Amino acid sequence: MKAKFEIMGRGDLKEVINLCNECFDEQTSLEYAERSFARTSSNPNQIYIVGKLNGEIVAHALINIIPTIYEEMNTYAILNHICVKPALRRLGIGTELLDYCFAIAKDHHCKTVELWSKNFRVAAHGLYHKYGFNVLEAAFFEKEVKYEN
Numbered sequence: 001m002k003a004k005f006e007i008m009g010r011g012d013l014k015e016v017i018n019l020c021n022e023c024f025d026e027q028t029s030l031e032y033a034e035r036s037f038a039r040t041s042s043n044p045n046q047i048y049i050v051g052k053l054n055g056e057i058v059a060h061a062l063i064n065i066i067p068t069i070y071e072e073m074n075t076y077a078i079l080n081h082i083c084v085k086p087a088l089r090r091l092g093i094g095t096e097l098l099d100y101c102f103a104i105a106k107d108h109h110c111k112t113v114e115l116w117s118k119n120f121r122v123a124a125h126g127l128y129h130k131y132g133f134n135v136l137e138a139a140f141f142e143k144e145v146k147y148e149n
Contacts, residue, residue, distance in 0.1 A: 003059055003093050005100040008048035013037055015057040016050060023083035024118075047104060051084075051097050058085040059097045065108045074111035077101075082115065082124065094127045116140055 008016060017033045020026055040046050045066070051059030061082045067075040079101055084093045105113050115133065117124055 003051035003053050003096055005049060005051045005059075005097065008050045008060070010034075010037060010041070012050050012057055016048070016060050019057060019060055019083060019085060020081055023086065024081070045108075049097070049100060049104075051093060051100075053088070053093075058088050059083065059093050061097055061101055063101055063104055065105070065110065075109055076112045076114060077105040077108065077110045079113060079115040082117075089123065094124075095131065098127075098131050 013033050014030055017028050017030055021028060037048075041048075045064060047063040047065070049059075049061045049063065050057045062080050064078045064080070065075065066078065082094070082097065082101075084097065102113060114136075115128065117128065
């Protein structure tokens with residue numbers, strides 16, 4: 001099955017949020033997504049991707065390009081919110097999505113591409129291993145930032 005991949009537009013937000021809410025068991029509201037997209041869509045290093053079949057969004061990823069001053073790290077990319085509509089998994093769409101993401105990373109002269117994935121996404125981990133990603137010996141830390149709205 002061959003999906004068509006492109007940079008996400010504002011008109012794609014509702015379908016993308018519905019897909020991500022389904023795939024990641026999230027509760028992001030369309031209103032929140034619209035506000036965030038308005039703030040971030042002009043950032044050339046934050047690239048939202050959609051994959052479409054017959055005009056319907058069936059896949060999504062966010063690519064963050066991170067240029068650094070460090071020779072070892074150089075410029076790299078972090079992928080997140082990589083997802084394919086559950087009914088269409090195991091048809092090659094995830095591999096096509098990663099191919100598209102890697103083409104963008106190459107265009108941005110990225111040295112590496114990294115991603116993090118929640119433990120419950122076992123099927124996605126299989127795709128990442130098959131695609132050639134290696135599990136790093138690292139821990140992922142998080143601390144909430146408290147701020148006033």
